[in-house]
Amino acid sequence: MLTADRIRHQVVFTLKPDADEADFLAAIAALEAIPGVEAFELMREVSPKNDFDYGLTMEFADQAAYAAYNEHPQHVSFVADRWDAEVTDFLEIDTISR
């Protein structure tokens, strides 16, 4: 259960047909090492009601930790070098306790 201030960040996504799937997923998995990233899970998305193939989930203790992740050089370069080139469709979902 999410406690106050805690944020669960999720992305569901689909890779382009010509993406190197194993290499891309390894690059995603390496994001877990960025400071502030907790409860990291990279999963397969299997619902017949959408076309996404993968689901990525992580948690941050608060908004500052989330912002630091977004600005971390490893994340910035991953987005520029891999994500924008190899992902064809995605949706970001951020949830907090209500």
Add this chain to the structure above:
Amino acid sequence: MLTADRIRHQVVFTLKPDADEADFLAAIAALEAIPGVEAFELMREVSPKNDFDYGLTMEFADQAAYAAYNEHPQHVSFVADRWDAEVTDFLEIDTISR
């Protein structure tokens, strides 16, 4: 972390403007009592990158438990009586270990 066979079922959704929000969320929360539902969380969705207002997450031990939930009379009547009438947009996401 999801173990083999385990399924995390999620729905992000937005209510119609005339929905009774508190009453609807109470009806959602009552779904936690359906047999097989585990790790139930009803959260607020806050990402500026989508228009969904709520995120619901639950886990099932396996596909049989998920199917039993879907077919449970309480779930069937909730979908027919409340969901279809009061939800304006939603996306279902099901993830498994990869």
